[in-house]
Amino acid sequence: MPPTIATSLKLPAELKAAIDEDARKQGLSSHAYMVRTLADASERARLREQFTQDALAAEQDMLATGMGHTLEDVRAYFAQMAEYRAGRAERPAPLVPRKLL
Known part of the structure; x- marks a missing residue:
């Protein structure tokens, strides 16, 4: 398992309560829920960037051919x-x- 780095987030009370509730419903700790949510968001950003690069390459190919x-x-x-x-x-x-x- 890769090493972890401690960090802290200052969350609005309403958001923290929503996170706690969502985590509870999924059978996760709030910490695990936030880590998973941040990892998912980061992966979506990478996929969106790759999609954009693939689309631009396809456009260039279409324009060339x-x-x-x-x-x-x-x-x-x-x-x-x-x-x-x-x-x-x-x-x-x-x-x-x-x-x-």
């Missing part, structure tokens, strides 16, 4: 995928990029 998908094709694909996941349709064929530019 002219290949991509129309919004209508993507919406239709996701609608078909929802039907498939609900057990009401066959799995849709993968989208194939086409020249857009």
